[in-house]
Amino acid sequence: MGSNNINKTEYLPLFRTRTGNRLFHRLYAAAIFVGILLIWIYRATHIPKPGEDGRWAWIGLLGAEIWFGFYWFLSQSHRWNLVYHETFPDTLSQRYEEELPKLDIFVCTADPTIEPPILVINTVLSVMAYDYPTHKLSVYLSDDGGSELTFYALLEASRFSKHWLPFCKKYKVEPRSPAVYFGSPSQHQVSDANYAQDFASVKKLYEEMEGRIELVTKIGRIPNKAEHKGFASWDSSSSRGNHDTILQILINGSDPEAKDIAGSTLPYLVYLAREKRPQHFHNFKAGAMNALIRVSSEISNAPIILNVDCDMYSNSSQSVRDALCFFMDEQKGHELAFVQFPQKFKNTTRNDLYGNELRVIAEVEFHGLDGHGGPMYIGTGCFHRREVLCGRKFSKERRIDDLKRQNNECKISNVHELEERLKNLASCTYEENSQWGKEVGLKYGVPVEDVITGLSIHCSGWRSAYYNPARPAFLGVAATSLDQILVQHKRWSEGDLQIYLSKYCPALYGLGKINIGLIMGYSTYCLWSPNSLAVVYYSIIPPLYLLKSISLFPQVSSVWFLPFAYVIIAVHVYSAFEFIYCGGTFVGWWNEQRIWLYKRTSSYLLAFVDTVLKLLGYSDMKFVISSKVADEDVARRFEEEVMEFGITSPMFTLISSLALLNLFCLIGILLKLGSISSLGSLYETMALQILVSGAFVAINLPLYIGLFVRKDPGRMPSSVTAKSVIFALLACTISTLLVQ
Ligand SMILES: O=c1ccn([C@@H]2O[C@H](COP(=O)(O)OP(=O)(O)O[C@H]3O[C@H](CO)[C@@H](O)[C@H](O)[C@H]3O)[C@@H](O)[C@H]2O)c(=O)[nH]1
Numbered sequence: 001m002g003s004n005n006i007n008k009t010e011y012l013p014l015f016r017t018r019t020g021n022r023l024f025h026r027l028y029a030a031a032i033f034v035g036i037l038l039i040w041i042y043r044a045t046h047i048p049k050p051g052e053d054g055r056w057a058w059i060g061l062l063g064a065e066i067w068f069g070f071y072w073f074l075s076q077s078h079r080w081n082l083v084y085h086e087t088f089p090d091t092l093s094q095r096y097e098e099e100l101p102k103l104d105i106f107v108c109t110a111d112p113t114i115e116p117p118i119l120v121i122n123t124v125l126s127v128m129a130y131d132y133p134t135h136k137l138s139v140y141l142s143d144d145g146g147s148e149l150t151f152y153a154l155l156e157a158s159r160f161s162k163h164w165l166p167f168c169k170k171y172k173v174e175p176r177s178p179a180v181y182f183g184s185p186s187q188h189q190v191s192d193a194n195y196a197q198d199f200a201s202v203k204k205l206y207e208e209m210e211g212r213i214e215l216v217t218k219i220g221r222i223p224n225k226a227e228h229k230g231f232a233s234w235d236s237s238s239s240r241g242n243h244d245t246i247l248q249i250l251i252n253g254s255d256p257e258a259k260d261i262a263g264s265t266l267p268y269l270v271y272l273a274r275e276k277r278p279q280h281f282h283n284f285k286a287g288a289m290n291a292l293i294r295v296s297s298e299i300s301n302a303p304i305i306l307n308v309d310c311d312m313y314s315n316s317s318q319s320v321r322d323a324l325c326f327f328m329d330e331q332k333g334h335e336l337a338f339v340q341f342p343q344k345f346k347n348t349t350r351n352d353l354y355g356n357e358l359r360v361i362a363e364v365e366f367h368g369l370d371g372h373g374g375p376m377y378i379g380t381g382c383f384h385r386r387e388v389l390c391g392r393k394f395s396k397e398r399r400i401d402d403l404k405r406q407n408n409e410c411k412i413s414n415v416h417e418l419e420e421r422l423k424n425l426a427s428c429t430y431e432e433n434s435q436w437g438k439e440v441g442l443k444y445g446v447p448v449e450d451v452i453t454g455l456s457i458h459c460s461g462w463r464s465a466y467y468n469p470a471r472p473a474f475l476g477v478a479a480t481s482l483d484q485i486l487v488q489h490k491r492w493s494e495g496d497l498q499i500y501l502s503k504y505c506p507a508l509y510g511l512g513k514i515n516i517g518l519i520m521g522y523s524t525y526c527l528w529s530p531n532s533l534a535v536v537y538y539s540i541i542p543p544l545y546l547l548k549s550i551s552l553f554p555q556v557s558s559v560w561f562l563p564f565a566y567v568i569i570a571v572h573v574y575s576a577f578e579f580i581y582c583g584g585t586f587v588g589w590w591n592e593q594r595i596w597l598y599k600r601t602s603s604y605l606l607a608f609v610d611t612v613l614k615l616l617g618y619s620d621m622k623f624v625i626s627s628k629v630a631d632e633d634v635a636r637r638f639e640e641e642v643m644e645f646g647i648t649s650p651m652f653t654l655i656s657s658l659a660l661l662n663l664f665c666l667i668g669i670l671l672k673l674g675s676i677s678s679l680g681s682l683y684e685t686m687a688l689q690i691l692v693s694g695a696f697v698a699i700n701l702p703l704y705i706g707l708f709v710r711k712d713p714g715r716m717p718s719s720v721t722a723k724s725v726i727f728a729l730l731a732c733t734i735s736t737l738l739v740q
């Protein structure tokens with residue numbers, strides 16, 4: 001009986017994979033594909049003759065529709081074959097509890113103003129408190145802001161952790177971000193007197209610490225620098241972009257003194273601000289990660305690395321074990337380079353006004369990528385094998401070294417000496433004439449270091465896994481204003497397009513190296529920004545021709561009307577169902593359509609233009625860091641799901657001009673109608689153009705209100721309103737004069 005049991009556990013896998021049933025989707029996709037072909041045939045065979053109305057507009061529409069069809073085809077790769085995983089952490093624990101590998105956790109921050117130190121250390125504390133042997137954990141904070149305020153907060157966190165970690169473990173606290181835990185009404189063991197007492201005392205300690213950190217952040221300096229030797233690293237000459245490497249080991253896990261109040265070992269805790277000099281380009285987050293990889297290799301050198309953005313606290317103390325179920329699985333673990341968890345957010349509202357949650361991407365598309373070889377690496381909530389990040393290629397013959405054997409404990413005898421010795425690893429010149437950023441570490445050159453690094457890992461033969469547990473593993477701060485989300489998507493779509501135009505273009509570089517489905521999957525994201533051209537064309541030309549009463553679509557009575565109607569209806573009904581199936585609301589779906597439009601007509605368009613300028617040498621690489629704070633007023637409107645404009649931005653001028661253009665054209669054509677009876681003939685010839693502009697106007701309702709009705713500070717600034725009215729009127733007038 002006993003031996004039977006052992007055999008059983010030996011054969012149980014650590015994770016299981018299940019594929020979804022895709023029959024319905026495949027039938028649907030085939031039917032849409034036929035519809036698209038018919039649309040193409042119609043367009044190509046009905047081009048107006050030279051001299052006839054609308055010939056060029058028509059050819060443009062043909063181009064746009066070919067693009068939409070092609071893009072739709074690419075995006076089917078995300079839906080063809082969905083896979084879902086389930087992990088067995090109990091089996092992991094039974095089999096390997098004593099041999100679990102070490103884990104290094106990297107947290108990146110870059111600006112103490114928009115990434116407040118209190119937020120950063122809550123993330124740090126949440127990952128320090130993982131349900132994992134503490135002597136195997138090391139947490140590194142990279143501070144590209146080079147801020148003593150952040151350092152101060154981390155020092156405070158190192159002290160508070162002595163109380164927080166044992167409290168979390170004793171009462172199995174979830175989540176382990178103290179701000180979130182104490183901020184939400186506790187449902188835990190309130191009846192237990194011990195718990196109530198511990199809760200009250202730890203909460204008090206937290207609030208006192210929070211008070212001190214907020215005070216220091218507010219006054220912007222450290223009152224008592226003698227408190228820790230580390231503050232000596234900041235002198236009057238150091239500034240954010242110009243300072244020496246600052247490396248401070250705040251908790252030396254191997255020090256017998258470094259114990260929590262229950263007498264257990266604490267994880268290593270390290271602060272690193274790599275050297276910054278104005279004359280050296282620092283490669284943003286990729287540069288920070290690479291410095292962390294090097295420095296950590298000399299301290300803890302764990303074979304597995306988890307990295308999170310400073311706002312992405314751990315929401316589940318079990319995630320490390322979940323991730324290890326993948327890496328340590330005897331059958332399939334050795335093929336896996338990284339395990340990616342979805343990005344989810346703490347502060348989203350019911351109808352997700354800005355489409356922050358990227359719901360369908362998280363719940364459908366990434367499962368689809370997994371079916372083709374693995375999800376992309378998306379920069380946060382991702383566990384990597386260190387060796388892979390350091391450039392190791394996959395080889396069938398040579399299995400990666402057993403994780404269980406890379407478990408030697410680290411011992412630091414002289415902290416100060418070690419800090420001094422390692423500083424050089426984070427200097428500006430260390431990477432000169434090396435392979436860092438090229439073959440080793442995260443890749444440089446594009447502002448989406450994550451996507452390009454993941455792609456090159458896939459291309460060197462590795463797989464990855466997407467794990468999307470019911471309880472989100474990480475929660476971050478989502479954008480709270482329209483401007484923020486548009487700026488973020490500009491950076492993403494620009495970076496992705498740069499990858500497409502680089503030597504890592506998935507369609508060329510990936511050919512023969514990765515599955516064709518994965519090439520299509522990557523291409524869908526990398527080609528976000530060229531989408532803008534077709535969408536902008538569709539938002540300008542049909543309404544202008546509507547105003548001129550020139551029809552660009554089949555008449556309602558024509559059979560060619562059917563494929564258009566069919567594709568438009570089927571695609572939107574499917575997408576609404578998919579969205580709701582993924583847990584969204586109908587209003588949420590409608591909001592997402594609006595954001596879809598805004599991204600394509602502003603972020604993606606500007607990203608496209610900037611990429612072209614960059615190719616021509618006119619533009620530099622930028623990384624606009626997303627703000628993780630909002631002032632009270634903005635936060636309130638976000639809660640109420642009222643769109644936040646508030647500032648002037650070229651992106652707002654773009655979306656407003658297009659919204660007004662469609663509105664003017666629609667009003668214009670209705671005014672031009674002599675009588676109600678001509679409505680019938682307008683409908684017969686112009687139904688689809690009216691539908692396109694009508695949908696445009698309907699989706700833009702909140703924007704019109706922001707332009708003309710609202711009075712609060714979140715409305716559209718009047719300069720944007722004025723500019724957009726002028727642009728839209730100009731476009732209408734010029735086209736009326738030109739298109740005769
Ligand atoms: O010079 C820099 C710039 C940024 N960061 C950090 O990078 C992270 C991501 O920056 P954020 O402004 O929050 O950008 P997001 O668009 O929210 O980030 C997403 O997209 C990035 C790629 O564009 C990925 O790196 C991120 O992991 C992913 O969450 C944050 O922790 C920053 O502190 C640095 O460490 N150094």
Ligand SMILES: [Mn+2]
Nearest residue numbers: 309311476626
């Ligand atoms: Mn972010």
